[in-house]
Amino acid sequence: SLVPFFSPRGIAIIGASADPSKLGYGLARNVVQCNYQGAIHFVNPKGGSLLGRSIHTSIADLPDPVDLAIILIPAEGVLAVLKECAARGIHAVIVASGGFKETGMHGMDMEASLMQIATQYGIRILGPNCIGLLDTHLPLDATFLPPPGPPPGDVAFISHSGAICAAVIDWARGQGFGLSRLVSLGNQADVNETDVLAPVSEDRFTRVLTLYLEGVSDGLRFVNEARKITRRKPIVALKVGRYPSGQRAAASHTGALAGQENAFNAAFRRAGVIRADTSEELFDWARALAWSPLPKGRAIAILTSAGGPGVTAADALEMNGMSLAVLSLETRAKLGQLLPSAASLNNPVDMLASASPEQFASCLQVLLADPGVNGVLVVTPPPPMHTTGAVAKTMIPIIHNSEKPVTIALMGERLIQEAVEHLRAAHVPEYRFPERAASALAVLAQRAEYLQQDKTSKIDELAVDKSSVESYFKSHKMKSGFLNAKEVSLILQAYKLPD
Amino acid sequence: SLVPFFSPRGIAIIGASADPSKLGYGLARNVVQCNYQGAIHFVNPKGGSLLGRSIHTSIADLPDPVDLAIILIPAEGVLAVLKECAARGIHAVIVASGGFKETGMHGMDMEASLMQIATQYGIRILGPNCIGLLDTHLPLDATFLPPPGPPPGDVAFISHSGAICAAVIDWARGQGFGLSRLVSLGNQADVNETDVLAPVSEDRFTRVLTLYLEGVSDGLRFVNEARKITRRKPIVALKVGRYPSGQRAAASHTGALAGQENAFNAAFRRAGVIRADTSEELFDWARALAWSPLPKGRAIAILTSAGGPGVTAADALEMNGMSLAVLSLETRAKLGQLLPSAASLNNPVDMLASASPEQFASCLQVLLADPGVNGVLVVTPPPPMHTTGAVAKTMIPIIHNSEKPVTIALMGERLIQEAVEHLRAAHVPEYRFPERAASALAVLAQRAEYLQQDKTSKIDELAVDKSSVESYFKSHKMKSGFLNAKEVSLILQAYKLPD
Numbered sequence: 001s002l003v004p005f006f007s008p009r010g011i012a013i014i015g016a017s018a019d020p021s022k023l024g025y026g027l028a029r030n031v032v033q034c035n036y037q038g039a040i041h042f043v044n045p046k047g048g049s050l051l052g053r054s055i056h057t058s059i060a061d062l063p064d065p066v067d068l069a070i071i072l073i074p075a076e077g078v079l080a081v082l083k084e085c086a087a088r089g090i091h092a093v094i095v096a097s098g099g100f101k102e103t104g105m106h107g108m109d110m111e112a113s114l115m116q117i118a119t120q121y122g123i124r125i126l127g128p129n130c131i132g133l134l135d136t137h138l139p140l141d142a143t144f145l146p147p148p149g150p151p152p153g154d155v156a157f158i159s160h161s162g163a164i165c166a167a168v169i170d171w172a173r174g175q176g177f178g179l180s181r182l183v184s185l186g187n188q189a190d191v192n193e194t195d196v197l198a199p200v201s202e203d204r205f206t207r208v209l210t211l212y213l214e215g216v217s218d219g220l221r222f223v224n225e226a227r228k229i230t231r232r233k234p235i236v237a238l239k240v241g242r243y244p245s246g247q248r249a250a251a252s253h254t255g256a257l258a259g260q261e262n263a264f265n266a267a268f269r270r271a272g273v274i275r276a277d278t279s280e281e282l283f284d285w286a287r288a289l290a291w292s293p294l295p296k297g298r299a300i301a302i303l304t305s306a307g308g309p310g311v312t313a314a315d316a317l318e319m320n321g322m323s324l325a326v327l328s329l330e331t332r333a334k335l336g337q338l339l340p341s342a343a344s345l346n347n348p349v350d351m352l353a354s355a356s357p358e359q360f361a362s363c364l365q366v367l368l369a370d371p372g373v374n375g376v377l378v379v380t381p382p383p384p385m386h387t388t389g390a391v392a393k394t395m396i397p398i399i400h401n402s403e404k405p406v407t408i409a410l411m412g413e414r415l416i417q418e419a420v421e422h423l424r425a426a427h428v429p430e431y432r433f434p435e436r437a438a439s440a441l442a443v444l445a446q447r448a449e450y451l452q453q454d455k456t457s458k459i460d461e462l463a464v465d466k467s468s469v470e471s472y473f474k475s476h477k478m479k480s481g482f483l484n485a486k487e488v489s490l491i492l493q494a495y496k497l498p499d
Numbered sequence: 500s501l502v503p504f505f506s507p508r509g510i511a512i513i514g515a516s517a518d519p520s521k522l523g524y525g526l527a528r529n530v531v532q533c534n535y536q537g538a539i540h541f542v543n544p545k546g547g548s549l550l551g552r553s554i555h556t557s558i559a560d561l562p563d564p565v566d567l568a569i570i571l572i573p574a575e576g577v578l579a580v581l582k583e584c585a586a587r588g589i590h591a592v593i594v595a596s597g598g599f600k601e602t603g604m605h606g607m608d609m610e611a612s613l614m615q616i617a618t619q620y621g622i623r624i625l626g627p628n629c630i631g632l633l634d635t636h637l638p639l640d641a642t643f644l645p646p647p648g649p650p651p652g653d654v655a656f657i658s659h660s661g662a663i664c665a666a667v668i669d670w671a672r673g674q675g676f677g678l679s680r681l682v683s684l685g686n687q688a689d690v691n692e693t694d695v696l697a698p699v700s701e702d703r704f705t706r707v708l709t710l711y712l713e714g715v716s717d718g719l720r721f722v723n724e725a726r727k728i729t730r731r732k733p734i735v736a737l738k739v740g741r742y743p744s745g746q747r748a749a750a751s752h753t754g755a756l757a758g759q760e761n762a763f764n765a766a767f768r769r770a771g772v773i774r775a776d777t778s779e780e781l782f783d784w785a786r787a788l789a790w791s792p793l794p795k796g797r798a799i800a801i802l803t804s805a806g807g808p809g810v811t812a813a814d815a816l817e818m819n820g821m822s823l824a825v826l827s828l829e830t831r832a833k834l835g836q837l838l839p840s841a842a843s844l845n846n847p848v849d850m851l852a853s854a855s856p857e858q859f860a861s862c863l864q865v866l867l868a869d870p871g872v873n874g875v876l877v878v879t880p881p882p883p884m885h886t887t888g889a890v891a892k893t894m895i896p897i898i899h900n901s902e903k904p905v906t907i908a909l910m911g912e913r914l915i916q917e918a919v920e921h922l923r924a925a926h927v928p929e930y931r932f933p934e935r936a937a938s939a940l941a942v943l944a945q946r947a948e949y950l951q952q953d954k955t956s957k958i959d960e961l962a963v964d965k966s967s968v969e970s971y972f973k974s975h976k977m978k979s980g981f982l983n984a985k986e987v988s989l990i991l992q993a994y995k996l997p998d
Binding site: 005007020023098099102103144145146159161162163164167170171173174175176211214235238240277278279280289305306307312314315316318342353381382384385389410411413414415416432433434435436461 | 520522597598601602629643644645647658659660661662663665666669672673674695711712739740776777778779804805806807808810811813814815818823841852880881883884911912913914915931932933934935
């Protein structure tokens with residue numbers, strides 16, 4: 001079970017160090033400073049004290065309870081420590097240490113020995129070569145990253161790259177959203193991306209799961225596991241390639257790569273996983289999915305104080321597969337009463353540059369009440385006569401009271417900061433450019449359609465013609481390192497995945 | 500001639516107002532505060548004084564020189580003022596006032612009368628319904644936008660939307676680049692997007708032209724004019740659609756729209772204009788084009804301190820049509836001397852998380868010296884042991900001394916601010932995510948290939964089979980408001996544009 005990783009009653013940090021330049025210090029500091037409520041034990045054969053606690057010289061000495069050990073000592077010592085953990089009854093271990101598979105043949109051998117011991121003693125391992133995990137609500141920060149950690153929030157992040165975790169935490173802090181749980185998978189000697197899906201999704205604070213993937217180790221299991229979760233919570237994945245030794249640059253395998261990408265797209269579609277193309281999209285979308293109701297269709301109204309931004313937004317909606325809602329006569333009449341005669345009452349609704357915060361709010365309310373409108377995209381450059389902060393504040397209660405999604409494009413940078421702060425605090429997704437706000441609405445629609453379709457279709461577990469795939473792979477291995485588009489298509493068929 | 504718009508010896512502001520809530524005040528304030536060195540005259544029948552200057556009651560009274568008048572009075576009065584300008588010998592007029600074509604039939608009539616007078620008296624008009632223009636180097640700020648204006652810089656912006664100008668100025672200030680000239684075209688009763696291309700490009704401070712277009716009024720002339728300029732300076736255009744009355748939402752004209760978009764793409768390609776898909780790309784690319792040398796090919800080296808970001812960058816390069824450079828044995832040997840044994844010496848070069856500022860700098864130098872490398876993408880999350888500021892500072896002189904482009908992806912938000920500031924001050928293009936830094940390199944390659952191809956191909960003016968197009972349009976008008984894909988194809992052929 002992975003439960004001890006996510007709610008340990010006590011933790012042992014093996015390799016805790018009093019030297020602030022060591023990662024073993026950073027890890028000890030984070031576990032203490034994060035306000036973790038369970039027992040915290042430091043272990044280092046040198047003994048001494050650290051952060052007001054004495055350091056145990058041996059794992060055998062640790063008092064109960066200890067559910068989770070985090071190891072951050074040189075690779076050579078990890079095997080012996082693992083055995084001591086087993087002897088002490090610890091069955092969940094994070095090996096943060098590097099120096100394993102990622103460093104070559106010798107490391108690969110050590111990683112194999114590591115897994116041999118783990119299997120023998122029934123230990124689950126996260127890592128090696130990872131930065132650990134954190135839960136902002138438990139709370140627990142079992143990483144060695146420099147503080148501050150991420151603000152508490154509702155987006156979980158599971159990653160094949162530790163370095164990206166550091167960037168994402170910093171990015172979240174700057175972009176105004178919080179994280180619930182974060183898991184760095186490292187080399188995945190044992191626990192992989194599929195294993196952590198369920199435990200992370202079971203966290204009640206997590207509203208959306210985001211994944212940074214460099215591959216999927218067992219596609220069929222991933223699809224089945226992810227599909228169970230996406231019926232309840234959205235998953236957004238950024239899947240990047242692998243470029244060992246610049247291989248792709250040397251040889252041209254475009255066909256094979258395209259086929260592989262098609263297979264990933266098909267698997268994600270089947271699993272209800274939303275695929276992001278860029279890191280920026282991953283979190284642009286996650287915020288909208290975490291904070292917004294889902295639209296009942298793709299017809300969107302644009303509310304703006306300027307013509308050009310309205311046109312840009314309309315383009316962006318169409319580029320993202322959305323449509324411009326046709327406003328009812330009643331809606332247009334109501335807007336007409338609220339706005340000057342030169343305003344445009346069609347969609348995009350252009351209130352003119354003079355639009356007041358009250359006009360923003362009341363027009364937004366009218367648009368949300370129109371049954372032909374499934375959501376609203378508000379687009380505004382810095383208004384010449386009012387502060388964007390006031391505009392944001394008056395709209396927030398209306399957005400909170402609506403069952404339709406609203407995304408906001410605040411165009412500019414410094415003049416719109418006050419609005420940005422209000423909207424972030426209120427969990428209203430805001431973006432700097434209309435294109436990004438439009439793509440967020442499109443993802444909400446995609447999610448709504450997936451849930452709708454799932455409700456109406458017969459739910460079947462993914463079955464696969466395993467023998468044909470296995471025999472295919474056996475014969476294939478003899479030929480070359482890549483599949484061509486036709487071969488991929490055959491395998492997709494065996495998995496009953498759309499091509 | 501449009502010269503008086505861009506280097507007037509004296510300016511008259513007609514409608515200057517002492518009331519700070521009026522746009523006529525904002526305009527007067529900007530012209531005075533921008534440090535414009537020519538003569539400044541205020542005109543308002545009420546007289547009085549403003550910003551320490553007396554207000555003239557009549558245009559006829561103004562002393563020499565007055566090359567440019569800026570009108571910001573209610574639309575009804577503009578026609579009479581225009582005649583007075585003519586009588587006073589002013590032949591360049593910015594009509595900032597709204598209330599013309601954009602407001603309906605009556606405004607349309609007034610705009611026609613405006614043009615009648617302008618033609619009769621040989622006056623060139625920018626606007627109406629525009630926010631004016633500015634030149635940060637002359638300097639001249641002839642807009643009524645709230646201060647501060649944009650920082651001086653090398654990116655010019657020409658726009659069909661006034662509201663977007665305000666956002667772009669604010670965005671430039673926040674994103675760390677400066678503007679050279681900015682022109683808001685408004686209703687384009689006279690001066691249009693093609694007319695201003697040459698005068699803006701002749702500015703010696705302008706290194707790249709950016710356009711926000713809602714259409715092109717004379718495609719053939721635009722292509723010919725733009726093509727002359729793009730041989731010297733890059734043009735990047737964001738072309739958005741037009742959605743009068745939510746027309747597109749009501750009817751499905753997908754085929755026609757796709758055809759129209761193909762025509763724009765073909766025209767831009769022919770003109771050497773780089774087309775951006777989003778507002779964000781427009782300026783992401785402009786910065787790179789303004790500040791970077793052009794690559795001699797598409798083979799890029801990635802320098803990073805972490806595996807995941809390197810993989811993401813490699814993906815992003817391939818997605819943007821670039822390739823991973825194959826590093827020479829010599830380069831790899833040199834990198835090997837600079838880096839620990841666990842580092843990856845292949846492309847992406849992963850220096851490991853411990854990488855020091857000196858390692859960043861010396862590895863960058865080695866990569867730039869490899870003849871098989873056409874440019875470098877540096878990707879770094881916040882380093883655990885060093886400041887990103889120090890990393891940025893040591894790389895800057897190497898980037899400045901290289902004839903190959905380098906773009907930098909600083910992953911994170913707050914921890915990387917110091918690096919952002921150093922790089923912006925040094926005019927090194929930096930981005931938050933690898934995907935955007937990769938797309939900037941791809942645009943530099945596109946620009947290099949255009950110039951190369953232009954050098955080797957015979958230069959011919961674009962000729963068109965006008966009679967066949969004209970007769971086609973005459974017969975077509977009878978049928979419907981849209982062209983289908985086949986019809987667009989016929990017209991493209993007549994224009995000798997690739998389909």
